[in-house]
Amino acid sequence: MHTIKDVAKKANVSIATVSRIVNNQSGYSEETKRKVLAAIKELNYQPNALARGLINKRTHTIGVLLPHFINAFGMELLHGIEEKAHEEGLSVIICSTDSFGAKTMKYLQVLNEKRVDGVIIIGPKLEEEYYDYVKRMAVPVVLLGTEKFDNRLPSVQVDNRAIAYSAVKHLIDKGHERIGMIAFHENGPSLRADGYRKALEDNDIIFNQERIVFSSGFAFEDGVHFFRKLMLQAPDITAAYIISDEMAVGAITAADRLGIKVPHDVSIISHDNLRVADMSIPKLTAVSLPLRRMGRTAAEKVFQMIQTGRPSESSIMQHEIVERDSVCMLAKAVRAKQPC
Amino acid sequence: MHTIKDVAKKANVSIATVSRIVNNQSGYSEETKRKVLAAIKELNYQPNALARGLINKRTHTIGVLLPHFINAFGMELLHGIEEKAHEEGLSVIICSTDSFGAKTMKYLQVLNEKRVDGVIIIGPKLEEEYYDYVKRMAVPVVLLGTEKFDNRLPSVQVDNRAIAYSAVKHLIDKGHERIGMIAFHENGPSLRADGYRKALEDNDIIFNQERIVFSSGFAFEDGVHFFRKLMLQAPDITAAYIISDEMAVGAITAADRLGIKVPHDVSIISHDNLRVADMSIPKLTAVSLPLRRMGRTAAEKVFQMIQTGRPSESSIMQHEIVERDSVCMLAKAVRAKQPC
DNA sequence: GCTTTTCACGTAAACGTTTACGACATATAG
DNA sequence: CTATATGTCGTAAACGTTTACGTGAAAAGC
Incomplete structure (x- = not known):
């Protein structure tokens, strides 16, 4: 696995220049860009997302908590989430909290340690304990479900x-x-x-x-x-x-x-x-x-919140017969x- | 969000000591352990998985590629994977390659950049292009599916x-x-x-x-x-x-x-x-x-490969009427x- | 009582990036 | 021709950890 240093050496430039080119900012000539790009291709260099995340404080990853995995219902939601998330360049980590309980807390901790950019919680209601935890995590959270309202957090639901x-x-x-x-x-x-x-x-x-x-x-x-x-x-x-x-x-x-x-x-x-x-x-x-769409909307909301830094409105989705x-x-x- | 430095300062020790305690290695007195643990709890410090991953070269994350998300079939597999993975302390990133094609390559790149520890590919067969890529990624890969055999990689399948x-x-x-x-x-x-x-x-x-x-x-x-x-x-x-x-x-x-x-x-x-x-x-x-079990087995295999560093055997699962x-x-x- | 071992720590380098800052060369303005 | 602006780059610090190495003190051995 090659690093930015290898590319820099091969192209005879500094790592700063390589970085600038990779993130296409300004500050280099066309000539060196060619050289660096060639070096990148030759070594097939891929930037290390960990190092990037460490410094940018963005992992481009969100976590999804869903109870009762097997359920076709949750699958539709998840599908929508995944679809939209990847459109926005976010990866999604799934956490199936099968037996609602202690497992959930573990998952939240893992997501926190992995410094996910946001969390979507699928489920009927949010235990107080989890609410406290995600609040301390200080990342965008959106609730996705059909049952109770918890208006302390943005949600997408149906009436x-x-x-x-x-x-x-x-x-x-x-x-x-x-x-x-x-x-x-x-x-x-x-x-x-x-x-x-x-x-x-x-x-x-x-x-x-x-x-x-x-x-x-x-x-x-x-x-x-x-x-x-x-x-x-x-x-x-x-x-x-x-x-x-x-x-x-x-x-x-x-x-x-x-x-x-x-x-x-x-x-x-x-x-x-x-x-x-x-x-x-x-x-x-x-x-x-509109389960798929609900999933998409939830993903869209976290994305928006990540971008803007401010909480999103809740949405109530329409149903039809x-x-x-x-x-x-x-x-x-x-x-x-x-x-x- | 607090860092190891904050903890060190609060407990009046060096960050090395904190690190040792967190990873419970040896080299500290009970006394300081108490102090540090107290500081950790007070600040509710959570180690940063990015920084850890950067240095340990382990992300404790695997990627799962699955085509046709919606399918209940794939869901069972995924459920098994997720279950076992989390038992082993691995998070799973899902990549739904809905329209088999260019998207898959993007996903592989993302997984590569995120430096996942392993990959499970669900699907009938593995395109040559993807095979080449995962080979270059140099991480454990296991195939999970029902159709063709690709005996260049360990797989779990049925006959x-x-x-x-x-x-x-x-x-x-x-x-x-x-x-x-x-x-x-x-x-x-x-x-x-x-x-x-x-x-x-x-x-x-x-x-x-x-x-x-x-x-x-x-x-x-x-x-x-x-x-x-x-x-x-x-x-x-x-x-x-x-x-x-x-x-x-x-x-x-x-x-x-x-x-x-x-x-x-x-x-x-x-x-x-x-x-x-x-x-x-x-x-x-x-x-x-035994779809659920197949998923579990696949996860177990990657985990094993991650641990031992050597390729795993393929498995053929039994069916019953x-x-x-x-x-x-x-x-x-x-x-x-x-x-x- | 002196050497040697053990224990409990701290210092600093490393992981792979991004980015503020500065240096130098060239172009532009007066 | 000098002064200034512009463009191209490199140096080094920072992100938050882990860990090899070193240090000093206490314990153990003789």
């Missing part, structure tokens, strides 16, 4: 209440009234459950506790389990809003076993719109989140009993 | 011929004889198509060109398209080996539209055994690849015409 509202409104527009929901079990009040409730109220449908069920996860298995539970609790529903695609697929499987046809007996609208939404039978009508085959119209006449 | 053989053998064991395949269209001879053919031959079933179809991709859409094509070319098959889960799901969708029931009319065995295999209806019987619901037994009596 879960509005999303749930849209989803349920869509079902209502299709003629459904007895609408179930598989929500996520949180400590505090659930934004999505809120939106669900609000949509019902705004359309003069009375809220029925039995029609909402709280899952402990977002996976396929949770879908089959909690859909069964939902149908047990509220057998008369004609539609359901399910807060992840995987769960929705699980619900379809469960429905299949229960002899319930989707969408003929019960319509399903899901959340996220990942690849799998397009692969199930029937294809899922879903609220689509993409209609496929898991929701069907319920004619007013048949609303009573029959399937559509 | 695709054996896998195809197993898959087809499994179908034969279940009583099938007219077996189709959706293979991947490659320039050279396909290992998987080879295994398919061999399994037939070994069981005295004549190979029929019409029963094999070559896809240009591995995605859902390819599955629906090429399954349709397959059924047009060879309407009499009772089973098919399809080389990706997503394609298999696509095939089921296509079958559904064609009025073909899986597995009653045609059985399907797929490849990879990703999460989606468990989520389709019917659940897919599949050849399971996990039986679910997409393959059914064909009784000898009914082999002629009826479904099972």
Whole structure:
């Protein structure tokens, strides 16, 4: 591995001149530039980013913390981040904090020691401990997720209440009234459950506790389990809003076993719109989140913050409903009993 | 951000002593150790990895090149890599070489400039250009993938011929004889198509060109398209080996539209055994690849190479068949015409 | 009690860059 | 022709560590 000194020697100039040429600043003749460039090519010299970083205080590297690696959801975000980051000349170090806990702190320390230029934290919420740490790190941090707001730090998120509202409104527009929901079990009040409730109220449908069920996860298995539970609790529903695609697929499987046809007996609208939404039978009508774009935006924000040194605004991304085959119209006449 | 000097000053010792304590070497009294540790804690000093790397020639960072980010397949591999890497104290930089091409070269350069300790390259094959470059980088490189062998570099792979053989053998064991395949269209001879053919031959079933179809991709859409094509070319098959889960799901969708029931009319065995295999209806019987473990193994190999300085052996990972619901037994009596 | 070993440190060079400063030569202005 | 500006370069300090080497004191050996 050659250093700038080797190049300088070979080109018969000082290292300062080589440096100037490499960083193309001014202060040299065309003649010497040629010589130096030739030497660089011949030795195929690559500047040492460590030495550069040491003096410039820029590593052109950001860290991404994401829980539950495997999740397709996080992957889309990560993809967006990586894409944008590399466009801006940033490398990304991934830290998968699988079992949320002590590991995260370790990762933050590593990122700090490596002097990353910024950090993106994916996840529902930010523990106080982590917040304190990143604050002391004094690098740009942006939050990327779907759940709680932490307005002490810039974030890119979606409005879960509005999303749930849209989803349920869509079902209502299709003629459904007895609408179930598989929500996520949180400590505090659930934004999505809120939106669900609000949509019902705004359309003069009375809220029925039995029609909402709280899952402990977002996976396929949770879908089959909690859909069964939902149908047990509220057998008369004609539609359901399910807060992840995987769960929705699980619900379809469960429905299949229960002899319930989707969408003929019960319509399903899901959340996220990942690849799998397009692969199930029937294809899922879903609220689509611009995950890739969210990742890009997060990367853009850290980049901006790195450049300007001042905190960025938070962004709330728009969602949209993409209609496929898991929701069907319920004619007013048949609303009573029959399937559509 | 405090440096070792600040700590030294605060503890009234030299920076050398601080360094020794931080790296816990010998050469100081318990007394001074206490003092220094106290100073470190008070300033919450974190050593600068750049400066360390500069002098130690170790960055404790590896790079991972992976094409087609989005793919769940690559994600499993990446997950394994990340897991093991962090266990060994290595950070991982991801480089998604989406559009295979010029981007890869850029990434390699970046990794080189950042002086990563090792590189893992995920992908079917290694272009000559990249090979030359990584050779010049003179860092441990391991190949991770499923396709071609490149025995100039250590790799972790699976034996695709054996896998195809197993898959087809499994179908034969279940009583099938007219077996189709959706293979991947490659320039050279396909290992998987080879295994398919061999399994037939070994069981005295004549190979029929019409029963094999070559896809240009591995995605859902390819599955629906090429399954349709397959059924047009060879309407009499009772089973098919399809080389990706997503394609298999696509095939089921296509079958559904064609009025073909899986597995009653045609059985399907797929490849990879990703999460989606468990989520389709019917659940897919599949050849399971230990992707996570493959990732771990790859990371382990680079780590080993970093430590010892000598190249590692290549590994071929074992596969297994996990039986679910997409393959059914064909009784000898009914082999002629009826479904099972 | 004197030499030798051991221990606890400090000094300074090195890692590979960037960059402020100064030196010298040439061009420009008066 | 002198004074000044401009352009091309080199020297050396700095970034934050690690580590070889040296120093002095205390401990050990005789």
